Amino acid sequence: xxxxxxxxxxxxxxxxxxxxxxxxxxxxxxxxxxxxxxxxxxxxxxxxxxxxxxxxxxxxxxxxxxxxxxxxxxxxxxxxxxxxxxxxxxxxxxxxxxxxxxxxxxxxxxxxxxxxxxxxxxxxxxxxxxxxxxxxxxxxxxxxxxxxxxxxxxxxxxxxxxxxxxxxxxxxxxxxxxxxxxxxxxxxxxxxxxxxxxxxxxxxxxxxxxxxxxxxxxxxxxxxxxxxxxxx
Numbered sequence: 586x587x588x589x590x591x592x593x594x595x596x597x598x599x600x601x602x603x604x605x606x607x608x609x610x611x612x613x614x615x616x617x618x619x620x621x622x623x624x625x626x627x628x629x630x631x632x633x634x635x636x637x638x639x640x641x642x643x644x645x646x647x648x649x650x651x652x653x654x655x656x657x658x659x660x661x662x663x664x665x666x667x668x669x670x671x672x673x674x675x676x677x678x679x680x681x682x683x684x685x686x687x688x689x690x691x692x693x694x695x696x697x698x699x700x701x702x703x704x705x706x707x708x709x710x711x712x713x714x715x716x717x718x719x720x721x722x723x724x725x726x727x728x729x730x731x732x733x734x735x736x737x738x739x740x741x742x743x744x745x746x747x748x749x750x751x752x753x754x755x756x757x758x759x760x761x762x763x764x765x766x767x768x769x770x771x772x773x774x775x776x777x778x779x780x781x782x783x784x785x786x787x788x789x790x791x792x793x794x795x796x797x798x799x800x801x802x803x804x805x806x807x808x809x810x811x812x813x814x815x816x817x
Contacts, residue, residue, distance in 0.1 A: 589616040589617070589662045589815075590616070590617055590619070590660055590661045591608065591617065591661060591663045591664075591665065592619050592621050592658060592663070592664045593619065593620050593621065593665045594665065594667065595622065595637070596623075596632060596633050596668055596669060596738075597623060597632045597633065598780045599739075599778055600667055601620050603741050603742060604667060604732055605618045606787040606789075607732075607790060607797075608811065610791045610792075610794035611807075611811050612811070612815070622636055634669070634675065635679065635680035637716070638719050639680075641666070641716060641719035641723075642687070642720075645720045645721055645723040648722075648723040649722045650722075650723065651727075652723050652729040653727075653729055655723070661728070663729075663815070664728060664730070665730055665732050666716055667731075667732040667738070668716065668733065669733070669738060670708035670709050670712050670733050670736055670803070671737055671761060672712060673696065673697060673712060674699050675697060677693070691721070694717075702735070703758070704802070705735035705758035705802055705803055709735060713731055716731065727817035731807075733803055733806070734803050734804070735758040735803045736758065736760060737764065739763045739764045740757050740758055740763055740800075740801050741790060741797050741801055742776065742786055743763060744757060744793075744797040744801050745789040745790040745792075745794075746776070746786050746789045746790075746793075753766060753767070757800050758800075758801055758802065
């Protein structure tokens with residue numbers, strides 16, 4: 586049986602590392618994860634949530650129907666759209682005046698739209714609606730799913746590798762700026778936000794996935810979406 590082909594549209598390379606580690610815990614079949622965004626050969630799209638937004642807009646310009654009906658995505662068994670939920674505090678102006686104008690003209694989900702935390706699901710619902718609005722007239726089909734870590738994917742790493750008594754684990758999904766806090770830990774625990782260091786800790790996410798799910802409700806939501814999409 587050939588490996589499952591999975592596409593990932595993400596904010597950046599460290600998100601790729603975390604999503605791949607999570608998938609290794611969730612799936613019992615081999616897979617190949619391909620990063621569609623950010624794409625080094627298309628630097629004009631940029632990185633971060635603005636890059637995800639631009640990818641969605643371009644997909645909607647090609648497709649009037651399910652995302653996976655795009656011929657460019659035909660070879661993929663799953664398509665994962667990832668952004669952190671902390672983007673609810675960002676504005677479309679952050680992506681440039683043209684994007685801000687487009688948001689107003691096309692009636693995208695309003696941003697910023699800060700909501701209370703807990704629960705983490707409140708911000709996730711806003712982000713889900715935002716991504717769906719960026720995609721229109723395309724829309725997620727059964728093989729397209731969301732990965733919406735709260736407040737950021739760094740929380741899944743922290744849940745996997747920090748000691749149980751670390752104060753950062755309290756209210757983990759509601760910590761703003763968690764990556765900076767991980768980089769300020771004592772030297773033996775410090776994790777700087779770059780692909781090399783995240784890759785070094787990636788196995789911990791896979792091995793301690795039950796702990797990640799227990800501390801990060803959005804990780805459990807992601808697992809459920811993956812399994813549902815795989816059985817569709």
